[in-house]
Amino acid sequence: MHHFNKVLLVDDDAATNFLAELAFRNLAIANEIQVAGDGLAACELLKQNNCPDIIFLDIRMPRMDGFDFLDYFNQMNVCKRVKVVMLTSSTRSEDKARALSYTAVIDYIEKPLTEQVIQKIADAHFGR
Amino acid sequence: MTGSRNSIKNKLIIIQTATAFIVVLVCCMFFVFNDIRTFKDSAKRKMYSLARIVGENATSTLVFLDQDAATQILMKLNKEPDIVQAAVLDKNGKLFARYIKHQALSSSPPIVDISKPATSEFEGRRLMVSYPLYQDSAFLGTVILHAELNDLNKIIISYINVAGLVLLTAIIASLIISLFLQRSIVYRLLRLVSKTKEVAKTGNYALRVDGTGSDEIGILADGFNNMLTQIEKMEKFLKETNESLKNYSMTLERTNRELEEFAYISSHDMKSPITSLVGILTLMQQKDAIKPEHRHLFDLAFNSATQMRKTIHALNEIIAFRKTLKIERQKIDLAEALEEVKLRIYDLIISSGALITADFSKCPFVNYPAVHLKSIFQNLLTNAIKYKQEGSPPVIDIKTTSWENFVVLEVRDRGLGIDMERYKDKLFGLFQRFHIHTEGMGIGLHMIHSIVESYGGKILIESEVNEGTTFKIYLGNAPL
Numbered sequence: 002m003h004h005f006n007k008v009l010l011v012d013d014d015a016a017t018n019f020l021a022e023l024a025f026r027n028l029a030i031a032n033e034i035q036v037a038g039d040g041l042a043a044c045e046l047l048k049q050n051n052c053p054d055i056i057f058l059d060i061r062m063p064r065m066d067g068f069d070f071l072d073y074f075n076q077m078n079v080c081k082r083v084k085v086v087m088l089t090s091s092t093r094s095e096d097k098a099r100a101l102s103y104t105a106v107i108d109y110i111e112k113p114l115t116e117q118v119i120q121k122i123a124d125a126h127f128g129r
Numbered sequence: 130m131t132g133s134r135n136s137i138k139n140k141l142i143i144i145q146t147a148t149a150f151i152v153v154l155v156c157c158m159f160f161v162f163n164d165i166r167t168f169k170d171s172a173k174r175k176m177y178s179l180a181r182i183v184g185e186n187a188t189s190t191l192v193f194l195d196q197d198a199a200t201q202i203l204m205k206l207n208k209e210p211d212i213v214q215a216a217v218l219d220k221n222g223k224l225f226a227r228y229i230k231h232q233a234l235s236s237s238p239p240i241v242d243i244s245k246p247a248t249s250e251f252e253g254r255r256l257m258v259s260y261p262l263y264q265d266s267a268f269l270g271t272v273i274l275h276a277e278l279n280d281l282n283k284i285i286i287s288y289i290n291v292a293g294l295v296l297l298t299a300i301i302a303s304l305i306i307s308l309f310l311q312r313s314i315v316y317r318l319l320r321l322v323s324k325t326k327e328v329a330k331t332g333n334y335a336l337r338v339d340g341t342g343s344d345e346i347g348i349l350a351d352g353f354n355n356m357l358t359q360i361e362k363m364e365k366f367l368k369e370t371n372e373s374l375k376n377y378s379m380t381l382e383r384t385n386r387e388l389e390e391f392a393y394i395s396s397h398d399m400k401s402p403i404t405s406l407v408g409i410l411t412l413m414q415q416k417d418a419i420k421p422e423h424r425h426l427f428d429l430a431f432n433s434a435t436q437m438r439k440t441i442h443a444l445n446e447i448i449a450f451r452k453t454l455k456i457e458r459q460k461i462d463l464a465e466a467l468e469e470v471k472l473r474i475y476d477l478i479i480s481s482g483a484l485i486t487a488d489f490s491k492c493p494f495v496n497y498p499a500v501h502l503k504s505i506f507q508n509l510l511t512n513a514i515k516y517k518q519e520g521s522p523p524v525i526d527i528k529t530t531s532w533e534n535f536v537v538l539e540v541r542d543r544g545l546g547i548d549m550e551r552y553k554d555k556l557f558g559l560f561q562r563f564h565i566h567t568e569g570m571g572i573g574l575h576m577i578h579s580i581v582e583s584y585g586g587k588i589l590i591e592s593e594v595n596e597g598t599t600f601k602i603y604l605g606n607a608p609l
């Protein structure tokens with residue numbers, strides 16, 4: 002299975018981040034897991050140019066929401082090869098369609114992030 | 130002015146009668162003058178013939194100087210009623226013989242230029258004819274006849290009578306024709322006019338003008354009918370659209386009510402289990418029921434539960450608040466309302482050390498629902514205190530001004546400010562938060578915005594990050 006060098010979790014809910022982190026630790030497929038409380042914090046991390054392989058991104062967050070982050074990220078011109086998975090509790094189809102219209106976004110999944118889901122994503126988008 | 134005020138009917142009658150009158154008058158004058166001239170010509174010819182006959186008879190009397198015979202000849206002229214005087218002059222122009230119808234009349238001998246050939250001259254209705262007499266081309270004398278054409282007057286009078294009669298007939302005829310024309314022109318026009326008035330008065334676009342034709346009035350009537358048809362169609366269309374809009378808005382209203390009900394019930398039903406959950410978790414915390422190695426997990430669960438309880442409470446608050454958006458206005462003393470709100474958040478003001486100044490001198494009153502005005506004050510004040518600059522007490526300046534029919538409430542703070550470039554589209558969204566290190570739920574501005582808009586106002590925000598924010602609330606100030 003693919004081994005991630007670095008994973009970035011972006012969510013304002015600490016419990017969500019904790020559960021996702023736990024799933025990665027149980028699978029032991031990530032060297033490093035970073036956590037950001039909202040889009041703006043994630044931007045600050047990306048600006049340090051220590052790019053993750055994959056970002057798990059929530060939509061509704063204070064200060065800078067998921068879509069604003071994606072817009073800003075497009076303009077930033079850093080970490081161009083990073084893949085983004087939307088991790089959200091929004092079941093609105095327009096949110097899904099909008100998210101998938103960004104080239105960086107490879108998947109749209111509903112919370113919670115489980116070990117099976119991580120495996121599926123790794124197989125589907127990062128090869129065996 | 131009278132030209133446009135006179136009815137078409139009268140105008141047509143005047144035009145027709147005047148035309149007929151002028152035409153007939155010109156014709157009559159032409160015939161009268163022509164006939165008078167003809168009469169005069171024939172009178173001249175007759176007098177001339179008489180002069181010639183008298184002259185031929187009188188030639189021998191001049192040769193033999195027989196004055197009596199000449200007078201006898203002249204006397205025969207008394208059979209001619211028009212001749213008033215007749216004379217024979219000798220070759221020297223001296224009176225030779227004379228006839229006068231009435232002795233009283235001019236007895237002076239007529240003076241005639243004897244060198245002239247035969248002449249005839251009119252002087253008014255008097256006609257004078259002279260005829261020179263010759264024998265073997267030797268001039269012997271002149272016959273002179275004076276006639277008074279008494280018939281001329283009679284003829285003129287009778288002509289005037291006839292012309293008057295003809296004019297009268299023409300005027301009557303033209304009047305009769307006008308009356309008939311009215312049926313075909315004026316009557317139809319008047320019908321069109323009365324229909325127009327009826328349509329304007331009743332608003333009944335189903336009316337039509339009947340009896341159209343192919344002339345201009347017919348085209349006008351057809352056009353009028355076509356316009357009515359168009360208007361009727363449009364009116365029908367408008368009515369139908371209006372009806373469907375009404376139905377649509379009723380459906381919307383019902384859906385809205387159902388949604389409100391749904392939101393209310395679901396948030397209400399979530400409220401009691403989450404309250405219980407938070408209560409139980411609090412109890413567990415107090416009882417030290419958690420192993421130290423599970424402390425972190427427990428804290429996460431506890432935070433999630435309290436976050437959810439706050440969200441559900443906020444939802445309940447919003448739903449309850451939406452039901453109050455139809456409260457009536459009342460006259461509010463802004464200073465009093467502010468003092469009441471300051472009392473409500475007394476603890477917050479004291480603990481933050483907030484400095485609040487207010488100037489309502491320009492506009493001390495507003496007609497607004499008291500509960501909503503206080504809600505606006507409270508939300509703006511608590512926001513200004515919550516989002517203050519780190520390390521210094523919040524400074525808030527409040528004032529009111531008047532603009533058109535609005536009372537503009539201006540609240541200025543020197544707090545964190547809002548990045549307007551980034552958030553301008555989201556400022557009034559529900560649960561939208563622009564800062565992470567404070568307690569906000571993201572419902573205050575949403576509520577203020579709903580209030581202000583539903584009472585016909587608007588909100589302008591000026592803000593610079595780390596400089597502060599100025600809210601300008603345009604309160605729609607309708608009379609009570």
